[in-house]
Structure formats: structure tokens, C-alpha cells
Amino acid sequence: MTKKPDAIVFFDLDGTLFDSNIEVLPSSYAAIERLKQNNIIPMLATGRTPMEAAKLMKETGINSIIAMNGQAVIYEKEVVFTNNIDKNVITRLYEFSREKMNIPLSFYNYNKMRVSEINQATEQFYRSLKLEIPPVDDQIYLKEQIQMLLLLCEQGESPYREAFPELTFIRNTHYCVDVFNHGGSKGNGINELLKTKGFDNVPTYAFGDGMNDLEMFLTVDHPIAMANAVDDLKDKAEYITDNNDNDGIVKALQKFGLI
Template structure:
């Protein structure tokens, strides 16, 4: 079989609803690598949020921050930080709305507020250690920021979209949105990845489950939406597998012919 590139989202795709890695998914990744295929993560998470999973699955390549930061075998091959002027505008507007922000750099995350219940709840649900977050409202002046978490309700979205048109907003939680550079997506990260590795789009198999996966699923030659994905995500995918909690990864890989 010709070598393929398999891109896995993490939350709700590789990790189940309790943020555990199903045994069947771990075995599937092992078999893919054993067959000579390339496996990488394509996630909205920061690199420091996926260290344990990288170690468990022995995966050394990843696309983080929804496509803004690409690392292949410990070499950073692409970075797309958010413009500092836009971050300043975002910070100022969020302050007037009393909405906290969390800035995500390549090494650290910093918050505009010392503590907020919504930040605690959303990140703890992903098993992210919130004690890593220190307060630094001007962190965007000190480091390159690849993604920002904006904490606001859905009814507040239009205010940000209309006032900050140079940024892209993607909701991932009842309380929170990812803020990205305009045009930034997992698809762009994959484009840079396969350009470096010499794959074609038709050799790419992408698995995802949420709104931030839509561009990736549209881009990949072979796209698989998880059974737990919203309908608008399933509609753009070439295949729909079972729920992540029902061995959806292993089943999906069998559907597309990568596992028997």
C-alpha cells in the first residue's frame, strides 16, 4: 500500500467523551505506523497540552493552535502568530465587555484575569492543568500568540465579528471561542505539512468532530467525521464513522481501507 498521511483531531476524535484514549484507537495508531503510514495530530490544543498523548502514541509531528503552528519530528516548520495590533484591539474591546482572554504562546499561556470560573470549567473539562495559567494581560507584547481563548456567550459573538473583522472566531465551548488569524485553519497547517513531507492532498486522511475541523475535512482528499460530530461537520466529510466512544477511529480506518 502507498504511504498515506493520517491527521487526527484530538478532543472528541482520538480522546473520548471522558478524555480517555480508547484501547482500539491506540491499537489503530500502532497498526498504521507499523504499516509505514505517517500519523500526526491536528488540534486546537497547544503543544504543552498534548505531551502525554504524544508520548503514549509515539507521535512526533503535530499541527497545533488550529493550524498556526506546525512541528515535524521536533522541527518547527511553520508559524502564523496573530498580529500584535489586532491582539491589542481584541484586548481593548474584550475589556470593555468584561470578557476574559487566555493568550496561547508556543511555551506558555497567560490570562487577562487572575481567576474566572468559565476558564476553570472549560479547561478542566479537557484535563488541562489551570495552575499553569498566570495573569499577564499584556502577554501578547512579550511573546508570539498563535491562538487566544475568548470567554463570552453566543449572543455576544456578533459584537466581536463586526468590530474585529481581521480575526477569525470559532466557538468550541458554551463559554468560549478560539480566536485565530484571519484565514488561519487546520487546512492551512496541513498544506504546509504535506508540502514539507512530499504528500499530495489525495494521500491525506483527516479525522475530526467539531467546527474547527470543517476546513480540514474539506481540504483532505479523504475526510472522516466522527459519529458524535454536529450535522454541519458531517455534511462536509466524505465519510462518517461511529461515535468516538464506540471505537469510531478503528471503524473509520476500516471504512477508508487503511485497516482490515
């Protein structure tokens, strides 16, 4: 049986656990270690895949993640939930993207990343995240389950929302839009984790800065916004801490008595 933690803390990455240089502050590394010593589970809650976060998870000792905005949940290295997109829906979306929009796609599941093609939009997006471009395989969705897609574009997502009501489209960066099943979110992933592991009475905390953190903020007991967060997210926060470059993580964890 899984040992029940005294609390769970969920960390968004970009703009939150990561500073402006896409690095984790030394104070945050130390805080994560203190959390674990106090029987509090630190979890990433990100739009990124487990593969993209693997290096960070190894460096921080974090073994749990709400990945791809809640489409896959791994707790202490155990896959406890995936939210797979129907292959027929992906086929329609890929044809729409290729024939009408000329927008490349990324295909993500909890252990693989592939792209439909490599062009300027693809290179620009992965360069912005300091990541290597995944291999090209525009047929992977016919062979494996896919939990999230990306539209690699700076604009042009509006027609998709009308054409694909069964999917959710959230702009995550200037260069990409996250795509997943309607109703999927970081909040939904958290609920699936708590239900599956029997953690309904475990106190939950979350740090975030963007609108893909909104459902997470509405789900946890204690939502904490970074000072650099968008105003609409700050409106839903119990507490607003310092920014991601100025020890905002450790300051809030101390305020709530978690470390």
C-alpha cells in the first residue's frame, strides 16, 4: 500500500519553478528536499511530457508528475492515469492542419514525442524551451496512444475550436497551442490522482503563473500564484508570493509552514 503523504505540493514549471533563464533556483532545490523530509510529496504539474521533464526530475529527486496538462499522471514512478485522444479525432485534426491551416503538429504520450515535420515553426518552439526537436513520425498516432497534441504556430488556432468541439485548445507559449480531450486539465489529473491513490483527505497546494493553471487552482486546497502570474490567475489565488526570480517558491512554502 502506498504511504499516505502529509500533503502534496504541485509546481508548474515555466514561470513558476523555473526562473526567467529556465533554471531552478538553489533555494527551490533546497525547499524540495525539505518537503520530502517532512513527508510532503512535491509533484510537477506542467504542459510538458515526462520525457521533457526527466532531467529536471532526476536533478530534483521529484518522482511524480501531472504531465501534459493533466493528460498523464505518474506518482512515485507509477503511471496511474492517462487520458488518450481518439485516433479518428487525431486523423481529422491532422488532415485539417495539413490541408487547410499549414500548421505542423507534435504528438505526445507519456514516454514519446514526435513531430509531423520540421520547419521554422518547429525549430522556433523547441529552441524557445531549450529542447531538441523530436524525431519526425506523422503516423505515430496510428500505432500508439496519444495524450496530447501541439499546434506549432504563433496564431491561427481559432478555426480549430469550432471544428473540434471535443478537444480543448490552450495557448501555452507564443509558439504553441496545447490540444487535449475536452475536460482534461491539470485539475482533472489531480482529481484522478487523489481518487486512484485514496488521497482525498490529503491537503493539496499548487504554484502557478498562467491560465493553464486555472483548473489546478480551482481543484487544490491552497492555490498560490507567483507575483509574475497573469491577473486572472491571481484572482483565484489564496496567496500571491514573490516572483519566480526572487525565491517565490521557498517564501510561500515557509509561509504555509510546509518547510
